[in-house]
Amino acid sequence: MTGIYVHIPFCLQKCNYCDFCSYPSMLSRAYTYCDALVRETESYCDKKISADTIYFGGGTPSILNCAQLEKVLNAIIGNFDISPNAEITIEANPGTVTKEKAKDFKTIGFNRVSLGAQSFCDKELSLLGRIHTADDTKNCYELLRNAGFENISLDLMYAIPGQNMLSLSSSASQLLNLAPEHISCYGLKIEEGTPFEQMLERGEITEKGDDEYADMYAFICNTLKEAGYSQYELSNFAKKGFESRHNIKYWLGDDYVGLGAAAASKLGSNRFTHCADIEDYMKNFKNDESYELSNEDAMSEFMFLSLRLTQAGASKEEFEKRFGISIEKVFPKAIRKHTSNGMLLDEGDRYILAPKAYYISNYVLSDFV
Numbered sequence: 001m002t003g004i005y006v007h008i009p010f011c012l013q014k015c016n017y018c019d020f021c022s023y024p025s026m027l028s029r030a031y032t033y034c035d036a037l038v039r040e041t042e043s044y045c046d047k048k049i050s051a052d053t054i055y056f057g058g059g060t061p062s063i064l065n066c067a068q069l070e071k072v073l074n075a076i077i078g079n080f081d082i083s084p085n086a087e088i089t090i091e092a093n094p095g096t097v098t099k100e101k102a103k104d105f106k107t108i109g110f111n112r113v114s115l116g117a118q119s120f121c122d123k124e125l126s127l128l129g130r131i132h133t134a135d136d137t138k139n140c141y142e143l144l145r146n147a148g149f150e151n152i153s154l155d156l157m158y159a160i161p162g163q164n165m166l167s168l169s170s171s172a173s174q175l176l177n178l179a180p181e182h183i184s185c186y187g188l189k190i191e192e193g194t195p196f197e198q199m200l201e202r203g204e205i206t207e208k209g210d211d212e213y214a215d216m217y218a219f220i221c222n223t224l225k226e227a228g229y230s231q232y233e234l235s236n237f238a239k240k241g242f243e244s245r246h247n248i249k250y251w252l253g254d255d256y257v258g259l260g261a262a263a264a265s266k267l268g269s270n271r272f273t274h275c276a277d278i279e280d281y282m283k284n285f286k287n288d289e290s291y292e293l294s295n296e297d298a299m300s301e302f303m304f305l306s307l308r309l310t311q312a313g314a315s316k317e318e319f320e321k322r323f324g325i326s327i328e329k330v331f332p333k334a335i336r337k338h339t340s341n342g343m344l345l346d347e348g349d350r351y352i353l354a355p356k357a358y359y360i361s362n363y364v365l366s367d368f369v
């Protein structure tokens with residue numbers, strides 16, 4: 001089944017590390033933007049697409065008011081064939097959710113929240129340019145729990161400039177005290193065009209070296225494992241049964257429809273990405289990019305993405321079913337090299353990355369591209 005992604009490109013302020021499609025101070029355009037989302041949704045009504053996940057991401061979807069969210073969600077439910085047990089996620093940022101809003105999220109139909117905690121150290125949050133403190137995150141989490149959310153994901157960031165093992169460990173333990181069902185961990189990379197890039201050039205911050213980066217990642221993997229979370233994807237951890245059904249679709253190469261500015265879609269071999277400019281999107285859902293994926297690229301993508309799933313890995317049967325040829329015939333060198341150096345494990349019906357390869361996954365995965 002297909003997944004539906006809805007991009008909400010509004011934020012209260014731009015974080016210093018952010019290179020996502022998100023605009024501060026444009027919230028006044030949110031009504032018009034939601035109308036455009038409804039129109040785009042209606043353009044799918046004849047296609048009879050069945051979907052079992054809906055994901056409102058951003059940006060900061062939680063800064064929309066509930067009438068706006070409800071309008072868009074209802075349009076999706078009305079124009080797609082949505083399964084009754086669909087996973088319906090909203091990304092939220094602490095500082096943008098009130099008690100009433102948390103309850104309304106539930107009433108509208110969201111059943112999962114992904115909360116952008118990032119760190120529980122106020123100094124780090126301030127450097128990141130986040131709008132909230134650690135206490136705001138804890139309060140927001142409590143509001144969501146009290147509203148009845150039984151599936152909450154928290155984001156945790158590592159390799160933040162100035163972060164050390166002590167502060168990472170403190171953030172991890174404060175996060176674990178909240179006992180979320182799901183945790184996404186991201187290593188900070190300083191991206192082009194962000195305020196962090198300028199701060200780096202001015203010598204105001206330093207970027208973590210490879211060793212420290214790998215040490216922090218290893219620390220997180222071990223700590224979350226000891227706390228009972230399963231690392232089902234290189235950067236994602238969950239209690240049993242709470243893996244993100246929506247994100248798994250990306251790694252398995254399933255279809256997805258992206259609605260909104262900068263949203264990407266994959267329908268069979270067709271790929272298209274809307275322009276990031278909100279005004280252009282609202283005029284005509286203009287695409288920046290649209291192409292058909294070649295068979296060769298599709299095979300590389302299958303390996304590159306599915307090997308990120310640490311347990312499911314790259315299924316030999318699924319590969320043959322999709323492409324009519326075996327993994328070994330298409331990638332003989334990469335398979336030979338990485339099974340003999342112990343980075344790739346042949347589990348009979350699938351290939352998976354060896355745990356020691358998690359830290360250097362790009363080294364292995366790039367051989368399939």
Ligand code: SF4
Pocket residue numbers: 010011013014015018019020021022058059060093
């Ligand atoms: S809240 Fe998220 S999307 Fe918005 S500016 Fe910060 S990192 Fe970017």
